[in-house]
Amino acid sequence: MAYVEQENPDFTKIIKKHLTEENTEALLSLLEDLNTVEISNNILPLKSKYQLAIIELLDREKAAEVLNNLQQHAPVLEDIVEEMDSKQLGDLIEDMDKDDAADVLSVLDDEKATEVLEELSKEDREEITTLLQYDEDSAGGIMDPVVISVQKDITVKQATTQIKTFINKKEIDEFYVIYVVDEFNHLIGSISLSQLFIASDNTITKDIMDPDVVAVNVDTDQEKVAKLAQEYDLVTVPVIDKHLKLVGRITNDDLMDVMHEEHQEDLGQIAGTGDEEVLETSVFKAIRDRLPWLLLGLGGGMLAALVMRNYETAISELPVVAYFIPLVAALGGNIAIQSSSLVVRGLATGEIRTSDLFKRTWKELRVGFLNGLICAILLVGLAWWLTDEIIIGITSGAALIVVVCLAAFVGTSIPIILKRMNMDPAVATGPFITTANDLIGIVIYLAITISVYSNHLM
Amino acid sequence: MAYVEQENPDFTKIIKKHLTEENTEALLSLLEDLNTVEISNNILPLKSKYQLAIIELLDREKAAEVLNNLQQHAPVLEDIVEEMDSKQLGDLIEDMDKDDAADVLSVLDDEKATEVLEELSKEDREEITTLLQYDEDSAGGIMDPVVISVQKDITVKQATTQIKTFINKKEIDEFYVIYVVDEFNHLIGSISLSQLFIASDNTITKDIMDPDVVAVNVDTDQEKVAKLAQEYDLVTVPVIDKHLKLVGRITNDDLMDVMHEEHQEDLGQIAGTGDEEVLETSVFKAIRDRLPWLLLGLGGGMLAALVMRNYETAISELPVVAYFIPLVAALGGNIAIQSSSLVVRGLATGEIRTSDLFKRTWKELRVGFLNGLICAILLVGLAWWLTDEIIIGITSGAALIVVVCLAAFVGTSIPIILKRMNMDPAVATGPFITTANDLIGIVIYLAITISVYSNHLM
Numbered sequence: 071m072a073y074v075e076q077e078n079p080d081f082t083k084i085i086k087k088h089l090t091e092e093n094t095e096a097l098l099s100l101l102e103d104l105n106t107v108e109i110s111n112n113i114l115p116l117k118s119k120y121q122l123a124i125i126e127l128l129d130r131e132k133a134a135e136v137l138n139n140l141q142q143h144a145p146v147l148e149d150i151v152e153e154m155d156s157k158q159l160g161d162l163i164e165d166m167d168k169d170d171a172a173d174v175l176s177v178l179d180d181e182k183a184t185e186v187l188e189e190l191s192k193e194d195r196e197e198i199t200t201l202l203q204y205d206e207d208s209a210g211g212i213m214d215p216v217v218i219s220v221q222k223d224i225t226v227k228q229a230t231t232q233i234k235t236f237i238n239k240k241e242i243d244e245f246y247v248i249y250v251v252d253e254f255n256h257l258i259g260s261i262s263l264s265q266l267f268i269a270s271d272n273t274i275t276k277d278i279m280d281p282d283v284v285a286v287n288v289d290t291d292q293e294k295v296a297k298l299a300q301e302y303d304l305v306t307v308p309v310i311d312k313h314l315k316l317v318g319r320i321t322n323d324d325l326m327d328v329m330h331e332e333h334q335e336d337l338g339q340i341a342g343t344g345d346e347e348v349l350e351t352s353v354f355k356a357i358r359d360r361l362p363w364l365l366l367g368l369g370g371g372m373l374a375a376l377v378m379r380n381y382e383t384a385i386s387e388l389p390v391v392a393y394f395i396p397l398v399a400a401l402g403g404n405i406a407i408q409s410s411s412l413v414v415r416g417l418a419t420g421e422i423r424t425s426d427l428f429k430r431t432w433k434e435l436r437v438g439f440l441n442g443l444i445c446a447i448l449l450v451g452l453a454w455w456l457t458d459e460i461i462i463g464i465t466s467g468a469a470l471i472v473v474v475c476l477a478a479f480v481g482t483s484i485p486i487i488l489k490r491m492n493m494d495p496a497v498a499t500g501p502f503i504t505t506a507n508d509l510i511g512i513v514i515y516l517a518i519t520i521s522v523y524s525n526h527l528m
Numbered sequence: 529m530a531y532v533e534q535e536n537p538d539f540t541k542i543i544k545k546h547l548t549e550e551n552t553e554a555l556l557s558l559l560e561d562l563n564t565v566e567i568s569n570n571i572l573p574l575k576s577k578y579q580l581a582i583i584e585l586l587d588r589e590k591a592a593e594v595l596n597n598l599q600q601h602a603p604v605l606e607d608i609v610e611e612m613d614s615k616q617l618g619d620l621i622e623d624m625d626k627d628d629a630a631d632v633l634s635v636l637d638d639e640k641a642t643e644v645l646e647e648l649s650k651e652d653r654e655e656i657t658t659l660l661q662y663d664e665d666s667a668g669g670i671m672d673p674v675v676i677s678v679q680k681d682i683t684v685k686q687a688t689t690q691i692k693t694f695i696n697k698k699e700i701d702e703f704y705v706i707y708v709v710d711e712f713n714h715l716i717g718s719i720s721l722s723q724l725f726i727a728s729d730n731t732i733t734k735d736i737m738d739p740d741v742v743a744v745n746v747d748t749d750q751e752k753v754a755k756l757a758q759e760y761d762l763v764t765v766p767v768i769d770k771h772l773k774l775v776g777r778i779t780n781d782d783l784m785d786v787m788h789e790e791h792q793e794d795l796g797q798i799a800g801t802g803d804e805e806v807l808e809t810s811v812f813k814a815i816r817d818r819l820p821w822l823l824l825g826l827g828g829g830m831l832a833a834l835v836m837r838n839y840e841t842a843i844s845e846l847p848v849v850a851y852f853i854p855l856v857a858a859l860g861g862n863i864a865i866q867s868s869s870l871v872v873r874g875l876a877t878g879e880i881r882t883s884d885l886f887k888r889t890w891k892e893l894r895v896g897f898l899n900g901l902i903c904a905i906l907l908v909g910l911a912w913w914l915t916d917e918i919i920i921g922i923t924s925g926a927a928l929i930v931v932v933c934l935a936a937f938v939g940t941s942i943p944i945i946l947k948r949m950n951m952d953p954a955v956a957t958g959p960f961i962t963t964a965n966d967l968i969g970i971v972i973y974l975a976i977t978i979s980v981y982s983n984h985l986m
Binding site: 266325357361389396440499 | 563565569597688691692695696700701702703704720721722723724725726740754757758759760761763780781783784785787788790791792794795798799800801804806807809811814815818819821822823825826828829830832833834836837840843844845847848850851852853854855856857858859862863865866868869870873874879880891894895898899902903906907910911914957959962963966970
């Protein structure tokens with residue numbers, strides 16, 4: 071039993087030591103003891119030539135599993151498969167589920183992918199080629215075309231025999247749901263394996279099936295598929311084509327991978343780390359993933375500097391106008407990101423529709439305004455105390471309210487408008503929205519305060 | 529078949545209309561057509577008295593499912609169950625899986641929970657009471673104590689008979705894995721239901737079980753459990769106690785819920801929206817969830833204002849020093865959040881250990897320094913062009929590099945140090961870390977630039 075709680079020794083270090091010392095015997099004995107997840111996680115930080123050396127030491131089945139595990143680290147997988155020859159890769163891919171095989175092939179360039187496909191049997195080649203045509207983030211792109219289905223009017227005993235034959239032929243390891251179809255292969259119901267297991271032999275499949283089966287279309291976005299599985303507590307999601315015919319199933323492992331992947335993507339977008347992995351060890355890759363977001367911030371900051379230069383005289387005469395700039399920029403940015411992150415999340419899962427533009431904006435405006443009001447009152451007090459001029463307090467507070475309302479408006483409407491224009495609303499989270507609001511906030515704040523002060527204080 | 533792609537009419541609106549018109553007949557017919565997920569999602573935006581009215585219209589089984597679905601929206605569930613009487617709630621809870629029942633009970637105050645428990649059978653009460661003792665974010669808190677296990681030395685035929693009897697007795701709906709135990713109930717292996725299904729009658733369970741079963745302890749954090757399930761492609765995770773005895777299982781639906789919940793939590797923390805739901809409609813609740821993060825930003829901004837006031841003369845004589853403050857604050861904040869979000873994520877999943885402090889900080893420092901250097905070079909150019917003074921460019925650029933290195937250091941080390949002190953590292957993401965860095969950045973930037981300028985320009 072793998073009791074995973076104890077802290078393991080640093081296997082990465084040990085593997086690297088054995089590799090550099092070319093101690094193949096020790097390496098083989100260590101790899102024997104580790105399961106494929108442990109192997110994948112521990113070779114992740116190694117250079118790709120070392121990763122490849124380890125994979126070559128494994129037996130075919132284990133090697134295929136490791137390669138499959140590495141899928142979640144696309145750049146790592148890419149480097150490895152590029153260095154493998156087509157024959158070797160074809161052997162490993164043959165051992166994988168079709169959907170996983172297609173995922174691995176999709177990271178190769180076209181020429182190499184064709185070479186590898188030619189190593190496969192005609193049937194496998196055709197199935198995988200079909201899968202490669204779907205968008206990789208759609209249900210079609212993550213489904214396994216090998217799906218167990220039975221006719222609606224046979225007995226449990228007949229169904230059991232059919233299923234056993236099918237499983238032997240297709241070498242299916244695990245399955246949890248059997249789908250029920252009519253004579254045209256239209257999906258009409260589902261039977262969980264546990265229901266089939268306890269049903270008596272003469273029951274007709276139609277009578278124990280759940281007719282309210284939940285299915286997705288081949289084109290459905292994977293994030294929506296995962297959301298659906300989570301809401302409906304599905305272990306496997308059936309996939310249908312536009313004629314409502316059953317064409318595949320999305321299994322539990324892929325659903326969890328999608329959830330994990332989308333989670334990483336959301337966080338990466340909001341924190342400005344792009345697709346960078348936690349375990350990424352290449353400083354160069356980390357820089358490449360993060361720099362674009364920083365350049366955005368830099369650009370915004372430079373524009374802010376240009377704006378402030380326009381008010382040079384005012385700042386020089388009354389430096390107090392500059393004091394609250396960081397505060398106004400920070401609050402505008404925070405409120406914008408609060409609104410945008412909720413909206414982007416809701417749009418992705420379908421909880422918010424583009425037709426909700428007005429309703430959503432109205433809610434976010436009220437929340438933003440009231441939170442802004444509370445902050446503004448505190449700001450009035452501080453500014454008054456700091457400068458002994460009530461007018462400075464009131465002006466700064468009023469400017470803050472304008473800025474935060476605008477921030478709530480921008481943070482809510484931009485993602486929805488992007489979505490309406492069929493663009494990815496997620497670009498409007500994180501650094502993009504905070505930078506935009508920093509800038510807008512500073513311009514508005516300076517315009518308001520300086521026009522008031524120039525009439526009353528200068 | 530529920531084909532979920534088409535946009536549904538706005539059922540929330542329809543339900544509300546029927547409710548206010550007291551059109552029970554139309555309401556019942558609508559509720560008949562909707563599944564429990566649709567009902568839950570569509571009553572979510574309603575007031576709790578309406579939600580309760582709907583639940584009371586449903587039959588017991590459907591009502592229990594709706595209540596269970598609402599668990600993911602803790603504040604909503606809380607309002608509803610508080611208004612239900614103990615008898616009614618006891619009836620619904622009896623229909624739920626034990627782990628779900630415990631979750632619902634855990635939102636009640638102690639007195640009411642005791643009342644509801646008294647409505648249950650002795651066996652249910654004892655099982656649920658045991659579950660309530662575990663931390664709700666631990667494996668024990670999310671596990672179902674009803675788990676199917678068989679002895680290691682019986683035949684498949686014997687196992688099948690035992691399982692069928694057990695399922696009937698315990699009213700288990702779905703299961704996917706059977707666990708194999710020794711005579712002391714120690715977990716020693718697992719058999720997927722599909723393996724059992726295709727195995728021949730006389731096979732001994734031990735011979736088809738997977739001895740490398742992966743288990744978690746009752747105390748394991750739920751986020752680690754989900755990470756494990758995702759890595760090892762598990763549909764169900766077995767839970768063992770400190771004597772390695774099998775005490776429960778965590779099912780697929782709970783694993784996906786945990787992933788969803790942790791995802792929402794991470795995003796809420798980084799975006800400063802707390803636990804707020806996308807579908808939250810109460811402006812008051814939204815304000816309460818978001819205000820603390822804004823007050824943090826406000827506090828930081830006020831301190832920044834105080835710092836700047838100390839440099840009043842310098843800003844007044846040479847306003848250019850103020851121009852780059854928003855830029856420096858933004859970049860410092862961005863780099864800190866890039867580092868901290870990766871570290872916090874890695875610590876949560878176990879991919880980063882607290883002993884990695886030095887290694888991690890060193891990596892983040894290099895990434896931060898190199899990204900800062902690129903930004904600094906661009907800043908030097910802009911500052912020079914803007915002010916015609918090369919010294920201003922160089923000083924601002926140098927100050928920026930110091931600020932970003934410190935930001936990378938703070939963003940990496942604070943979460944790891946918090947974790948070492950057994951505190952939640954996640955408090956060090958989002959608004960907290962950006963505010964801290966805004967402030968540190970402004971202080972350092974002003975100190976460096978003004979001390980250089982006062983020697984050379986003023």
